[in-house]
Amino acid sequence: MNVLQSKIWKFSLITLLLPAAVLAQAPAKKPAAKSSGQVIYEQHCLTCHQVNGSGVPNLNPPLRNTDWVNGDKNRLINVVLKGLQGQEIEGDMYDNAMPAHDFLTDPQIADVLTYIRSSFGNKAGAVTAEEVKATRSQK
Numbered sequence: 001m002n003v004l005q006s007k008i009w010k011f012s013l014i015t016l017l018l019p020a021a022v023l024a025q026a027p028a029k030k031p032a033a034k035s036s037g038q039v040i041y042e043q044h045c046l047t048c049h050q051v052n053g054s055g056v057p058n059l060n061p062p063l064r065n066t067d068w069v070n071g072d073k074n075r076l077i078n079v080v081l082k083g084l085q086g087q088e089i090e091g092d093m094y095d096n097a098m099p100a101h102d103f104l105t106d107p108q109i110a111d112v113l114t115y116i117r118s119s120f121g122n123k124a125g126a127v128t129a130e131e132v133k134a135t136r137s138q139k
């Protein structure tokens with residue numbers, strides 16, 4: 001190999017191997033970022049309703065497949081704004097009371113309700129901040 005050939009050889013090695021090395025070091029794909037609704041759920045709802053929305057038998061109702069979650073949005077928004085107590089939920093009674101969460105903002109309530117309506121097997125439509133605002137303004 002003469003000097004020129006050797007230079008060409010090194011140059012092609014570098015141009016081929018460098019991108020491969022850079023690619024190999026690229027960080028593994030990050031898991032999808034949590035939605036804001038999930039973050040609010042984990043902070044304010046999870047202790048009672050559990051990570052998978054199963055609830056706790058006799059204490060806290062599940063958020064899966066209930067008419068309260070998937071049905072009328074106005075009634076659902078009021079559960080979060082005013083709390084709930086002594087109601088029959090899908091044929092069962094629960095000893096705990098759900099505290100009012102009216103300290104959450106309209107967008108926070110919209111996000112957390114959109115999250116529960118599209119999680120745990122639920123497939124109901126999103127709730128908007130405007131809808132929460134409208135329900136909050138009804139007395």
Ligand code: HEC
Nearest residue numbers: 044045048061062066068069084085086087094096097098
């Ligand atoms: C301290 C425990 C507690 C916390 C915290 C809590 N809940 Fe509840 N939740 C309950 C209980 C207990 C009931 C049932 C009340 C009754 O028996 O009438 C309930 C009922 C509900 C219902 C209607 C019934 C159903 O299962 O579909 C929804 C929807 C709901 N909660 C959503 C939420 C959301 C969203 C949050 C967070 C913003 C939250 N809850 C935080 C205890 C809690």
